[in-house]
Amino acid sequence: MRFLSIGECMAELAPSGDPGHFRMGFAGDTFNTVWYLRALRPDIHGAYYTAIGMDTISDKLLEEMDAIGIDTSWISRRPDRTIGLYLIELLNGERSFSYWRNSSAAKCLADEKAALIKAVAAADIIYFSGITLAILEPYARDSLLDTIREAHEFGKTVAFDPNLRPGLWPDTKTMKKTVMRGAEMSNIVLPSFEDEAFHFGDIDPAATIERYVSAGADRVIVKNGPHPVAFFHQGNRDTVPVSQIANVVDTTAAGDSFNAGYLAELDRDIPQQEMIAAASRVAAKVIQSHGALVQL
Ligand code: AMP
Numbered sequence: 001m002r003f004l005s006i007g008e009c010m011a012e013l014a015p016s017g018d019p020g021h022f023r024m025g026f027a028g029d030t031f032n033t034v035w036y037l038r039a040l041r042p043d044i045h046g047a048y049y050t051a052i053g054m055d056t057i058s059d060k061l062l063e064e065m066d067a068i069g070i071d072t073s074w075i076s077r078r079p080d081r082t083i084g085l086y087l088i089e090l091l092n093g094e095r096s097f098s099y100w101r102n103s104s105a106a107k108c109l110a111d112e113k114a115a116l117i118k119a120v121a122a123a124d125i126i127y128f129s130g131i132t133l134a135i136l137e138p139y140a141r142d143s144l145l146d147t148i149r150e151a152h153e154f155g156k157t158v159a160f161d162p163n164l165r166p167g168l169w170p171d172t173k174t175m176k177k178t179v180m181r182g183a184e185m186s187n188i189v190l191p192s193f194e195d196e197a198f199h200f201g202d203i204d205p206a207a208t209i210e211r212y213v214s215a216g217a218d219r220v221i222v223k224n225g226p227h228p229v230a231f232f233h234q235g236n237r238d239t240v241p242v243s244q245i246a247n248v249v250d251t252t253a254a255g256d257s258f259n260a261g262y263l264a265e266l267d268r269d270i271p272q273q274e275m276i277a278a279a280s281r282v283a284a285k286v287i288q289s290h291g292a293l294v295q296l
Contacts, residue, residue, distance in 0.1 A: 036260030053082035
């Protein structure tokens with residue numbers, strides 16, 4: 001199984017514990033998922049598709065990916081740009097985020113259509129998110145969606161996390177319309193209920209399922225924090241409870257790691273309930289530690 005994740009990875013500056021000092025790392029929703037997939041299934045070929053700069057911080061990101069065995073051969077390098085950055089600050093125990101990503105190299109990730117087509121053609125599973133779509137200019141978004149649609153029509157498996165982030169979109173109408181376009185060409189949609197309810201007005205996870213099934217998804221897995229995961233698969237609808245965690249430390253990357261846990265089971269012939277239980281075990285570990293990337 002060859003997995004290709006498409007999106008943006010940023011440099012992360014997180015509080016080190018020593019006031020005024022920060023620790024640097026790398027994170028980003030689609031990157032986190034391929035990172036966890038590699039951790040869970042080193043036997044699966046996992047590639048990341050993005051654009052980065054030609055500076056030392058971009059070199060460092062590439063080294064980090066290479067070190068954990070993510071295939072970086074599709075990553076394009078731009079002399080005029082660098083990677084995005086975000087800073088986490090703790091204000092009265094609450095995390096607040098500041099972003100510098102408006103001119104990040106990843107915004108150009110879909111500019112080389114021929115390379116994109118090749119990368120997608122070499123994969124069995126293509127994974128992207130609403131954030132991947134949000135960071136692109138309309139022409140680049142269309143180009144990416146056209147490429148993914150063709151792959152889907154060709155019979156590739158496409159997995160999509162709507163990851164609704166209104167701050168990255170010009171307006172919520174565009175966000176909702178584009179996310180539904182993304183879902184149309186996806187076999188597997190992995191939304192988080194809280195965001196979907198807020199932006200689409202879904203009254204319960206079943207409503208989220210129906211909306212994405214009507215768009216054309218074969219499987220919809222609705223994450224819902226500590227509440228059961230609702231799913232649709234081959235005409236069946238059911239729910240799977242998640243482990244109850246007494247001490248939730250940091251929910252960063254809960255959804256990204258859940259998605260990796262689920263996709264890591266795709267090539268095993270096991271029931272949906274087991275796939276979802278495995279995914280929620282991964283997310284349960286992740287939310288009991290600080291940071292997006294937790295050693296499993
Ligand atoms: P979310 O995207 O926030 O709905 O979370 C993704 C997954 O992380 C959920 O389906 C759960 O498996 C896990 N998760 C998130 N928050 C919690 C929590 N408070 N307690 C237990 N599991 C959680």
